[in-house]
Amino acid sequence: MTDKFDTSKPIYKQIADQLYWRMIRGELQPGDKLPSVRECAVEFKVNPNTVARTYNEMEREKVVKTKRGQGTFVTTDENVLFDLKESMKKIHIEEFVHEMEEMGYTEEEMVASLQEYLDGRDTND
């Protein structure tokens, strides 16, 4: 899918982010089996060791669970997935707020601009 990686973050984290996205969007449901390390390595065109590190990372964060001889599975703990979604949300909000601040907008203007944009969009659709 995404062929190139950013230089700002380690590749194994970027792969984790990709997989987190799939969970949040529901492409990977709680309990689903992730692709094998080797499959995943092929998909992202990276070394299997890199994917292994990604899976380790995700396991440390309790987002996936590895079952010996069976594979790696998305956690069935909805709370973990909820937290994941919340933290992704926070990242996007922070990025948005940061950029708007750099452009010199106040907090009130941010909310107002967002509201304005959404209102404009609704009437046009």
Added chain:
Amino acid sequence: MTDKFDTSKPIYKQIADQLYWRMIRGELQPGDKLPSVRECAVEFKVNPNTVARTYNEMEREKVVKTKRGQGTFVTTDENVLFDLKESMKKIHIEEFVHEMEEMGYTEEEMVASLQEYLDGRDTND
């Protein structure tokens, strides 16, 4: 400054974006002289031709004005700079809305989440 460029957009456009940012943040004021094509090429570590293309692009968009033999200058037309700021704002809002939608949030939730985040930040400061 920023050393690497994204693969998603041509470099000459990314350089334009960088310079637009400097204008919006006030680092480049109306009427200011931009660095020369050759200086800019050194700063961004690209070929001078690439910067020349950037300057052409910016001139077509009326954001800068070149004076033969003297250099390239930020337009003194405040309206153009205002439009620039508005369009940058719109881009960020669109990106934010798009990502929040991909995560499954409704418009109301976006505004509420943003408000919540800002409120939380204020009490902590």
Added chain:
Amino acid sequence: MTDKFDTSKPIYKQIADQLYWRMIRGELQPGDKLPSVRECAVEFKVNPNTVARTYNEMEREKVVKTKRGQGTFVTTDENVLFDLKESMKKIHIEEFVHEMEEMGYTEEEMVASLQEYLDGRDTND
């Protein structure tokens, strides 16, 4: 075809003018495919980059449309082609008027001379 270029205008603009002429004269109809950048470079004996710049210029002016991997095509928007013809007409009238003024003729004399010339031609044919 035309082998030499004027020194007064950049080559890439002169190539655009040549192609505009072909459109106005109907040698290139709306929707027709232009010669490829490389073919055109051979025809005009210039570097392909120069033709690429010409095609870019024409696309910015909405006179042609490029389809990725297929080629560059004359716009089907008749209005654009009409505007093109009008602007070419204006250029020729301006040039004519300018030269006649340099020779000291009044506006009335210009029209009268033109009319006279045309009348003389008709009776001879």
Added chain:
Amino acid sequence: MTDKFDTSKPIYKQIADQLYWRMIRGELQPGDKLPSVRECAVEFKVNPNTVARTYNEMEREKVVKTKRGQGTFVTTDENVLFDLKESMKKIHIEEFVHEMEEMGYTEEEMVASLQEYLDGRDTND
């Protein structure tokens, strides 16, 4: 002055055209002395032989008269200068008509367009 010559006509004729222009515009009056062949050669950056050929040509056309040991002078015969002006006028009209015809305009449209252009110009000035 003009440094480059067109490749379409011999240089000596192009120099003659330049000098004819000066006569028509009154920079060279009837009876005036033309610059010497050597001066003229310096001005146009060509070989003196080329200018000599120009002067010969102009003498054959009765536009100038050479007086041994004194130089070359514009004819005092107003008729010749009138004819010169007429022939220059005709050249411009022919060129204009030819280009308008190539664009597909009828004779009536040419006159109307010219009149229209002049009228528009008058009201704006």
Added chain:
DNA sequence: GTGGTCTAGACCACT
């Protein structure tokens, strides 16, 4: 010194 233009040759993504 400034930007503008042109050539030569390379790599890319898309069809």
Added chain:
DNA sequence: GTGGTCTAGACCACA
């Protein structure tokens, strides 16, 4: 095959 982009290096006009 198509156009789009980038680099390297050159020459030009203008101030």
